[in-house]
Amino acid sequence: xxxxxxxxxxxxxxxxxxxxxxxxxxxxxxxxxxxxxxxxxxxxxxxxxxxxxxxxxxxxxxxxxxxxxxxxxxxxxxxxxxxxxxxxxxxxxxxxxxxxxxxxx
Amino acid sequence: xxxxxxxxxxxxxxxxxxxxxxxxxxxxxxxxxxxxxxxxxxxxxxxxxxxxxxxxxxxxxxxxxxxxxxxxxxxxxxxxxxxxxxxxxxxxxxxxxxxxxxxxxxxxxxxxxxxxxx
Numbered sequence: 001x002x003x004x005x006x007x008x009x010x011x012x013x014x015x016x017x018x019x020x021x022x023x024x025x026x027x028x029x030x031x032x033x034x035x036x037x038x039x040x041x042x043x044x045x046x047x048x049x050x051x052x053x054x055x056x057x058x059x060x061x062x063x064x065x066x067x068x069x070x071x072x073x074x075x076x077x078x079x080x081x082x083x084x085x086x087x088x089x090x091x092x093x094x095x096x097x098x099x100x101x102x103x104x105x
Numbered sequence: 106x107x108x109x110x111x112x113x114x115x116x117x118x119x120x121x122x123x124x125x126x127x128x129x130x131x132x133x134x135x136x137x138x139x140x141x142x143x144x145x146x147x148x149x150x151x152x153x154x155x156x157x158x159x160x161x162x163x164x165x166x167x168x169x170x171x172x173x174x175x176x177x178x179x180x181x182x183x184x185x186x187x188x189x190x191x192x193x194x195x196x197x198x199x200x201x202x203x204x205x206x207x208x209x210x211x212x213x214x215x216x217x218x219x220x221x222x223x
Contacts, residue, residue: 033209035150042200042213043142043150049207086150090208093166094140094152 002026002089004097013105017075020100022087024068031090034063034072037099038083046085047072079104107131107212109201114217117191127184127201127214134182135159138204141175141186143197144216151197154186155204169195191221 003025012018022032030050035043045054047063050070062073074081082104087097113125125141141153154175155164163175174187184201198218202210 031207035210037150042215043210044213045209045211048205048209048211054211088150088210093164094208094210096150096152098149 002028002092002095004087004089004095006085006087006097006100008098009101009103011103011105012077014079015076017073018077018102020072020074020085020102022065022070022072022097024070024089024091026091027067028089028091030066032063032065032070033088033090034061035086035088036081036083037086043086074102077102077104107203109203109212109214111199111201111214111217114199114219116220116222118223119191119193119221121191122187122189123191123219125186125188125199125201125217125219127186129182129184129201129203132203134177135179139175139177139184140202140204140210141184142200142202142210142213143195144200145194145197148197153199155208156184188219191219193221195219196221 005023032050034047037043051063064071084099084101086099108130110128117123140155156175160177172190176185198216200216201214203212205211
């Protein structure tokens with residue numbers, strides 16, 4: 001299985017720029033996707049194929065990367081962005097990162 | 106509007122069986138591959154199984170192969186997950202998801218909790 005490694009938690013102030021990283025144990029080309037999950041809710045797709053913004057998702061969210069290193073950027077961060085963010089690869093059987101919990105100061 | 110509504114979860118003893126259902130609406134069900142993804146309490150997401158749009162192909166994570174069976178009834182726009190020989194480590198919320206090209210999970214249900222305990 002392709003292992004995805006994410007930093008466990010981040011704390012930022014509203015209005016700041018935050019980058020959430022995801023590193024794959026092998027190259028996944030651009031087959032990387034990002035989801036947001038708020039407490040008690042199902043995951044929501046934000047970014048697909050590394051950099052494509054899902055319809056209806058605010059342009060404050062963006063994604064970049066290829067190969068093994070990927071980044072989700074939120075700029076500027078808003079209070080409603082408090083959530084856990086997961087990366088997911090689809091180069092082979094789908095696997096998810098452990099999630100990065102974003103907290104607002 | 107795409108809607109996925111899971112049902113069938115609850116408390117089950119180790120070694121017993123349970124069948125989950127996912128009722129789909131708001132899209133042409135038989136045009137899409139579907140999947141189950143689970144999330145253990147306070148843990149991350151794990152893909153469980155995928156079924157092709159016509160039911161002809163199925164794929165499973167290693168830990169559920171031989172125990173879980175994904176199926177679908179396109180006439181009823183319903184996805185199923187038959188879970189046999191359940192173990193405590195299968196305790197999780199199970200989400201039904203619509204699979205887009207490149208194995209992106211664009212739509213998710215609200216989930217149904219399965220608790221395996223004696």
